[in-house]
Amino acid sequence: MNTGIVxxxxxxxxxxxxxxxxSLNxxxxxxxxxxxxxNKKKLSLKNNNNRVQFLYESLIDLDARFKxxxxxxxIILNGNSEEIFRKLLEYNLLNISEIFTDYSNKPNDVENGKKIKHILSDKNSIKFNIISKANTLTNIEEVVNQENFRPPKKMKEMEKLFSRIFPKGESNFYSVDEPLEIPEISKPLPDNYIEAIDDYIFDIQKELALLKENSKSYFKGGESEALIRLEKKVKSEEKYIRNFRKPRTISTNNPNNPSEPETTGLSPYLSFGCLSPRLLWKETERCYRNGDHTQPPESMHGQLLFREMFYILSKSIENWDSDTNNSMCKKINWGEYDSNKMELWENGQTGFPYIDAMMRQLDATGWMHHLGRHAVSCFLTRGQLWQHWKKGRDVFEKKLVDxxxxxxxxxxxxxxxxxxxxxxxxxxxxxxPDGKSSLNVETKKAEFIRYWVPELEKFPSKYIFEPHLAPLPIQESVGCIIGKDYPKPMVDRKLVAKENLAKFKESLSILN
Ligand SMILES: Cc1cc2nc3c(=O)[nH]c(=O)nc-3n(C[C@H](O)[C@H](O)[C@H](O)COP(=O)(O)OP(=O)(O)OC[C@H]3O[C@@H](n4cnc5c(N)ncnc54)[C@H](O)[C@@H]3O)c2cc1C
Incomplete structure (x- = not known):
């Protein structure tokens, strides 16, 4: 019996x-x-527990759904993929005839893929199939290899590119493919598979139980959860989806639940592939078919177009994750790495309650609203701290569940x-921010700040976003002295902003 590895x-x-x-067909x-x-060791080095927990829950859910x-x-294995494939192929106990995997241009996946291809180089009878459009709407390779391809730099260019691939049809909707149904056909596991992989079997239930002991994670991983969230936030919220305007969404979450996003909160599921972007696109389209709806870049389809745009750019732009030889990155003379500044920012101890609440939410739940991400990244880089964007990017990469x-x-x-x-x-x-800020902050009750920065729980809303300005008797009356119970602002925000803008301007004129 020939085996296909999925x-x-x-x-x-x-x-x-x-x-x-x-693989089934x-x-x-x-x-x-x-x-x-x-690879358990690498996984826990590179990711915080929320991400690892989300992955384990997703795998357990997928196992149950397969069953x-x-x-x-x-089959969940712990080890080095190259070594595992080498072992599987050495005596080929399973009669492997083909391997299927999803297309990915993440550096790690590309590297691993190359190694497997190398192992297969003298095994002509085994076909290595890399399946495109597994996690994107478009075939990324095909898009970037088109003769007239230009990397899209704004939404209008992205929409043009997208309409060439999916020409608009009836009712002016892009002709994006329908999601594929779960097939009714099935194939058995190979008879002697345990023998071939025995050394690498991973006891995921035990590992998850250990992780959950101290977990505050908010999003539960898995396709089952993704489909529940899709129903709750998209399918049953047609009006909300038709009126969705991203810049208008509230960054301080749901008033009754300081961890529940005002947006869909589907990003962790899209990121791990628990949810197909095509399914989200089509469910959104179904809502749109019932009446007027918003347009990109602000609409829900607009959000998915941004996602697609960044996938396309990450493939077509060399050194996408670097500040050198990256055509999408201007040279800026960022400040020396300052571990003290970085730690205060990362741990939510800057003395700026909005920034601290966002960073503490990130640490506890692995998620932060898009406008919160705007605020904390601007604060770390060109705004207040003048630290390199790559340092902030690394913190996000480790902590974001998406x-x-x-x-x-x-x-x-x-x-x-x-x-x-x-x-x-x-x-x-x-x-x-105040109530008029484009960061869309709930300032009247300021529950979000009170929850994530409990030191300020009793502070009057009037001062809670800049508590060091509260007169001392007020600080005393609520039992929170700024500088003692909660930090003073780590910088004079207006002064450093002025200095940083001057430095940015200078870098632009000298280095670019
Ligand atoms: C500094 C910074 C770093 C970010 N890092 C990530 C990241 O690592 N992973 C991630 O998924 N998103 C990232 N985002 C984009 C965005 O903040 C999140 O996708 C969004 O907040 C997720 O919440 P949601 O699912 O409720 O979004 P919704 O508003 O409900 O949008 C639906 C989906 O559209 C996609 N999307 C939305 N906004 C963007 C965007 N700006 N760029 C690309 N795709 C988008 C996401 O897949 C999202 O799940 C980052 C934003 C900033 C400013």
């Missing part, structure tokens, strides 16, 4: 899973071995003011 990397779902569907194999390979649909589970290489780099380039798609560098966010 190596799932960024598609932890059954629905619209092209990797799985191709293939006539070259009668059995399949669905695999996820993780209920196909009667076979997902961390995504293409999107995280793209957005840090955007917010630090160095990219052609950045807003003008001199437009800064005030880290002490």
């Amino acid at each position: 190596w799932l990397r960024n598609t932890l779902r059954l629905s619209d899973n092209r990797v799985l569907i191709e 293939s006539t070259k194999s009668e059995a399949i071995l669905p695999l996820y390979i993780l 209920s649909k196909f009667n076979t589970g997902l 961390a995504d290489w293409a999107l995280n780099n793209g957005n840090w380039l955007w917010l630090s003011g160095v990219a052609p798609f950045s807003m003008p560098y001199f437009r800064l966010y005030n880290p002490c």
Whole structure:
């Protein structure tokens, strides 16, 4: 019996899973071995517990979904993918005839893919299938290799590019493919598979239980959760989706739940591939079909177009994650790395309650509203602290439960003011926002600040965004002395902003 290996990397779902569907439809194999390979040591070095927990929950959910649909589970292995494939292929106990995996241009995946290709180089009978459009709407390779391809630098250019690939049809909707159904066909696991992988089997339930002991994580991983959230935030909220305007959404979350996003909160599921972007696109379109709706860049489709744009740029722009030889990154003479500044920012101890609340939410739950991300990244870079965007990017990569290489780099380039798609560098966010701020902050009750910065729980709303301005008797009456119970602002925000803008301007004229 020939076996097809289904190596799932960024598609932890059954629905619209092209990797799985191709493997089931293939006539070259009668059995399949669905695999996820993780490297526990590297995983916990590179990610905080929220991300690891989300991954484990997603894998356990996928295993259960495999079992209920196909009667076979997902095989989760701990080890080095190169070593595991070498071992699988050495005696080829499983008669492997083909391998399927999702297309990915993340540096790690590219590196691992190359190693597997190398192992296969003298095994001509085994086909290595990299399945495109597994986690994006477009075929990224095909897009960037088009003859007239120009990297899109703004939404209008992205929409033009998108309409060439998916020409608008009836009712002016892009002809994006329908998500693929979970197939009814199934294939068994190969008979002797345990023998081949025994050394690497990972006891994921035990590992998850250990992680959960101290967890404050908010988002539960898995396709089942993704579909529940899709129903709750999109399918049953047609009016909200039709009227969705991203810059109008509240950055301080749901008033009754300081961890629940005002936006969909689907990003962790998209990032791990628990949810297909095509499914979200089409469910949004279904809402749009019932009446007037907003347009890109602010609309829900606009958000997915930004996602697609950053995937396309991350493939077409060399050194996407670097500040050198990256055509989307202006040279700026950023300040020396300052570990003290970085620590205060990362730990939510800057003395700016809005910034601290956001950073503490990130640490506890792995998520932060888009405008919160705007504020803290601007504060760290061109706004107040004059630290390199790559340092902030690294903190996000480790802590965000939705961390995504293409999107995280793209957005840090955007917010630090160095990219052609950045807003003008001199437009800064005030880290002490009032009710009129474009950061859309709930300032009357300021529950978000009270929850995430409990030192300020009893502070009057009038002073809570700049508590050091409260007269001492007020500080005493609420039992929180600024400088003792909560830090004083780490910088004079107006003074440093002025200095930093001058430095940015100078870098632009000298270095670019
Ligand atoms: C400095 C910075 C770093 C960021 N890093 C990441 C990251 O690592 N991973 C990530 O998924 N998003 C990142 N974003 C983009 C954005 O903040 C999140 O996608 C969004 O807040 C997720 O919440 P949501 O799912 O409720 O979004 P919604 O508003 O409901 O949007 C739906 C989906 O559209 C996509 N999307 C929305 N905004 C953007 C955007 N600006 N760029 C690209 N795609 C977008 C996401 O996949 C999102 O889940 C970053 C933004 C900034 C400013």
